[in-house]
Structure formats: C-alpha cells, structure tokens
Amino acid sequence: MIKTEKKNGFVHLLISRPEKKNALTRDMYSALAEGVEKAAADESVNAIVISGDGGVFTAGNDLDDFRARATDTNPKPSAGLAFIETLMNCDTPVLIAAEGLAIGIGTTMLLHVDGVYAGESTRFKTAFVDLGLVPEAASTVTMPLHLGARKAADLLLMGDVLSAAEAAEIGLVSRTVADGKALDEAFAVAEKLAGKPREALRASKRLMKAPWKAMTKDALEREREVFSERLRSDDCHAALARMGKK
Numbered sequence: 001m002i003k004t005e006k007k008n009g010f011v012h013l014l015i016s017r018p019e020k021k022n023a024l025t026r027d028m029y030s031a032l033a034e035g036v037e038k039a040a041a042d043e044s045v046n047a048i049v050i051s052g053d054g055g056v057f058t059a060g061n062d063l064d065d066f067r068a069r070a071t072d073t074n075p076k077p078s079a080g081l082a083f084i085e086t087l088m089n090c091d092t093p094v095l096i097a098a099e100g101l102a103i104g105i106g107t108t109m110l111l112h113v114d115g116v117y118a119g120e121s122t123r124f125k126t127a128f129v130d131l132g133l134v135p136e137a138a139s140t141v142t143m144p145l146h147l148g149a150r151k152a153a154d155l156l157l158m159g160d161v162l163s164a165a166e167a168a169e170i171g172l173v174s175r176t177v178a179d180g181k182a183l184d185e186a187f188a189v190a191e192k193l194a195g196k197p198r199e200a201l202r203a204s205k206r207l208m209k210a211p212w213k214a215m216t217k218d219a220l221e222r223e224r225e226v227f228s229e230r231l232r233s234d235d236c237h238a239a240l241a242r243m244g245k246k
Contacts, residue, residue: 002031003053007187009194010047011039018054021101023062029079033086040092046198047190048090050113051097051183057122060104066131067240070231080105081224084137087112088209088216091202093193097186098122098164099179107155107162108137110172111146114205117186119179124162124172126155131243132235136227141219145212146171 003014013035015022024032032050039048052058061080069078087094087109094113099122102110107124110116128135135143135156143152147170154160167173177185193201230236 002028002035004035006042006045008191009045010049010187010190011035011042011045012049012051012187013039014051014053015058016053018056020062021056021059022052022054023059024080024105025062025065026076026079029083033079033083036083036086036090036094040090043198045092046196046201047193048092048094049097049183049186049190050094051186052099054100055180056100057096057098057102058106059101060106060127063240063243066231066236070236070240078136078224078227081136081220084109084112084220088138088213088220091205093201093205095186095189097182098124098173099182101125103127105137107172108135108139108143111137111139111142115186115189116167116173117182117189118164118167118173118176119182120164120176121179122164122167122173122176122182124155124164124167125159127159129157130159131239132233132237133230134223134226136220136223138216138219138223140223141212141215 001016003016005012013032015028017023036048039045095115096110096113097117099119102122102124104126107126126135139156143156151170155162164173164176168176175185
C-alpha cells in the first residue's frame with residue numbers, strides 16, 4: 001500500500017509492503033501516480049518525498065505481476081509506466097529517500113526525480129536483461145544522459161550492483177548519509193523547498209527538463225513496445241519460472 005502524509009509545505013508518499021521488500025504491484029503504482037498528481041495540484045505543496053518502509057526502498061516490480069502480464073492475452077497498459085509518465089510531467093520537485101535495496105524501477109525512477117538521498121548501505125541494481133526483458137522507464141536515454149554510456153551499460157546490460165557511494169560519485173544519488181537517515185535528509189531538503197516561491201520553483205524545473213522531454217518520451221514509447229514483446233518471450237517465461245522456484 002501507499003501511505004500519504006501531508007506535512008508543512010510538502011507531501012510524503014511511503015511505499016509500505018515490507019513483507020515483500022516493498023515490491024510494487026499495479027495498484028501501488030496507480031496509488032503512487034495519484035499521490036504525485038494530487039500533491040502537484042496542491043498550491044500549498046512545494047515538494048514530494050517518496051520513501052520505502054522497513055529499511056528498504058523497493059525490490060522493484062512484483063514478479064507475480066510480471067508473470068500475470070506475460071500470459072495475459074489482453075494485457076492492460078502498464079501501471080508502472082503510467083507512474084513514470086506522471087513523474088516526467090510533474091513540475092513540483094520530487095525527492096527520494098532510499099535505504100536498503102533499490103532494484104529495477106527502484107533505480108530507474110531515480111532518473112526522473114530532482115533529489116536522491118541514500119543510506120550508506122543502499123544497493124542499486126537493474127536486472128532487466130537477466131529476466132529476458134529490456135530496460136524501461138525511458139532509462140535507455142535517461143541513464144546515459146545522467147551517468148554516461150559506459151556506466152549505463154554496466155547497469156542496464158551487465159546488471160552490476162552499484163553501492164551508494166558509487167551512485168553518489170556518478171550522480172545517480174545526490175548525497176549519501178548514515179543508514180536510517182535518508183528520510184531525515186529528504187525531509188530537510190523538502191522543508192527548504194517549501195520556503196521557496198512555488199511558481200518560480202515549478203517554472204525552473206520545467207525549463208530544466210524541456211531540452212530532454214521529447215527525447216525521453218520517445219524512448220519510453222520505444223521501450224514500451226519492445227518490453228511488451230520480450231515479456232511474452234520464451235527467455236522471459238523461463239527466467240520467471242526459475243525465480244519462482246527460489
């Protein structure tokens with residue numbers, strides 16, 4: 001589930017499914033998108049903070065959801081990508097507090113927000129290729145833009161695990177803090193943003209994103225088509241079956 005708390009000048013969205021390491025389901029993606037949209041429309045809100053419950057940010061997309069989509073003869077549009085599009089279109093600054101694990105979309109969504117604060121032990125990983133899939137969330141464009149082509153290949157093709165220190169060094173993370181303190185750091189930044197002129201803040205973010213907006217949207221659509229094809233592939237079915245036996 002997604003818990004929402006409005007504070008003084010910002011909104012906190014908490015991913016709360018600790019028994020599954022906050023793996024994201026279709027309903028959770030929809031709730032996150034709704035939470036971001038409502039916060040962005042609120043004239044008293046200058047920032048949005050997203051974090052995970054139980055010392056974990058998120059283990060990524062729920063694998064049972066992938067399995068259902070892989071065999072669905074009439075698949076619904078991806079709720080995960082709808083959430084990413086909401087982040088892409090959000091003019092209110094979005095901050096993420098990451099602890100523990102940030103897997104799959106837990107890493108790629110970071111490329112669409114304005115600040116990321118991570119506990120020292122946080123680990124980042126994308127495993128799309130290992131699942132017989134391809135990267136999504138426009139990461140085939142945003143990751144090379146943010147991190148450079150070589151590091152993007154390490155993450156998206158090799159599936160390397162990135163430490164919090166490495167993520168900060170290459171710019172995926174804004175700052176690292178002691179474990180358990182990421183949310184405090186994100187709240188402190190959100191409180192700082194809360195004191196700034198709202199429309200100037202939002203207009204500045206729009207201007208910063210404008211050069212890349214069309215490119216990012218095109219990447220999202222290209223990936224959506226190929227990801228859907230790969231989800232029905234023998235490679236993906238076999239990988240999901242193997243993981244189901246673990």
